[in-house]
Amino acid sequence: MNDGNDIPVIGGKSFTAVAINCAAKAGEWIKTKLGNHTSLSIKHSAQDLVTEVDKGAETMIRNLVGTHFPHHSFLGEEGVEPGPEASTKALQSVQDAEYLWIVDPVDGTTNFVHGFPYFSVSIALAYRGEVIVGVVYDPMRDELFVAEKGKGAYVRGRRMAVSGETTLRESLLATGFPADPHYAQPLNMKQLQAIAPQVRNIRSAGSAALHMAYVASGRLSGFWEIGLNSWDLAAGALLVKESGGTVTDVQGNDYHLGVRHVVASNGRMHDEFVTALQRAEAGN
Structure with a gap:
């Protein structure tokens, strides 16, 4: 992927190597638990789930990071109270950290609970508020996506690049169905209804x-x-940006750690994409 001397290090330890190791170990353990979780709890809504596997994977990652970088800060989903207000407050509490690890131990818990094989381990490291390492690991496909700021992004050791579509009508998009039934979900559905006729197709995995x-x-x-x-x-x-794509909020402003309403694309039709979402939100 990269020459070892090019990877960000502190005290001789590679940030990226630690992130990869954490994601791989947690992902392999999560995979062994598919269909074998013993507890299931509801967090913010009926669609917002957590199992002992989420908590166990986050503890594993936190301990591994702490072994290598005991003075780094850590923000993990399972260490934060449910709901958007608590999430915002948790991020604000660590926003001044020099090094901050940002972790979702099981991104796609509902899929995991139902045995639907599409979930991942997401690990990022931010330096003074800017993400410098990003790792997403899909244990079911054994696909490891890795990015380092300024050094590109890779999957299975091969450099990634965004797609070439230049218009919405030839684009394959994805979205999600938010767990918040009061604000996020209705708005997302409004946008989905408006966007669907304008694109090649839409997925939600x-x-x-x-x-x-x-x-x-x-x-x-x-x-x-x-x-x-x-x-x-x-x-x-970081994966998207290092592959040549664009990430903003729905207003078209640059991505930062506080962004909650996200638009990511290959960059070639990003303005058209953002404009279409804004029109949908305005009811046009």
């Missing part, structure tokens, strides 16, 4: 991190969703 990785690898032209969190997006956003 249930893992924002993998959708972003698929944009980065050229399998999707774009992705949008309302009401996501930093742990859903941080790693995937």
